[in-house]
Amino acid sequence: MRRFPVCACSTAHLPRAEHDTIDRLIQHAPRRSGRIIVDHPILAIEAHQYGFWVHLGFMDDWPERPDGLSPEFWALLADARKAGANWLSFDGDEPPSDRFPVFAAVQGEATGDAGESVNAATPTGKITIRCSACGSAEVMRDAWARWDDDAQDWALGAVFDAAFCEVCEKDATLSEQPLGGSQHTHP
Numbered sequence: 065m066r067r068f069p070v071c072a073c074s075t076a077h078l079p080r081a082e083h084d085t086i087d088r089l090i091q092h093a094p095r096r097s098g099r100i101i102v103d104h105p106i107l108a109i110e111a112h113q114y115g116f117w118v119h120l121g122f123m124d125d126w127p128e129r130p131d132g133l134s135p136e137f138w139a140l141l142a143d144a145r146k147a148g149a150n151w152l153s154f155d156g157d158e159p160p161s162d163r164f165p166v167f168a169a170v171q172g173e174a175t176g177d178a179g180e181s182v183n184a185a186t187p188t189g190k191i192t193i194r195c196s197a198c199g200s201a202e203v204m205r206d207a208w209a210r211w212d213d214d215a216q217d218w219a220l221g222a223v224f225d226a227a228f229c230e231v232c233e234k235d236a237t238l239s240e241q242p243l244g245g246s247q248h249t250h251p
């Protein structure tokens with residue numbers, strides 16, 4: 065038997081979009097020999113009852129942050145790796161740490177958290193995605209979708225790196241910015 069170290073982290077530190085994407089991957093994961101296969105483009109993920117495990121071995125191949133992971137997600141993985149861990153468990157029951165920003169739950173997920181989960185990064189906790197070249201919000205990314213029998217609709221699966229700006233009319237680099245508090249609020 066071999067011992068190896070793991071870290072635990074509150075799921076509240078995960079940016080909502082990435083958290084939702086992974087939850088959706090787990091929800092729609094196919095099974096192979098009875099086992100759940102979570103088909104994330106970068107990460108090896110194992111679902112558990114209160115969240116999921118991420119294997120940190122991929123960082124041997126990705127010494128720099130891959131475009132498919134947000135800086136916030138990467139910071140958590142890098143911190144666990146630096147602590148010598150092989151796995152990082154994201155756990156909904158783990159209390160958040162004050163070393164990392166907390167991302168509040170969005171629409172319909174409010175379970176009466178008495179407002180203590182306030183995002184440290186932005187006033188609303190929401191972000192917008194813009195073209196790095198021209199600042200336009202008319203940007204899109206490659207992704208795949210999977211049919212959801214329950215929702216009777218296509219559900220977003222993984223989102224890939226390739227992006228396109230409709231204003232520049234060419235491939236684009238995207239940047240995340242805090243939503244609200246800046247120029248683009250309600251008229």
Ligand SMILES: [Zn+2]
Nearest residue numbers: 195198229232
């Ligand atoms: Zn552009």
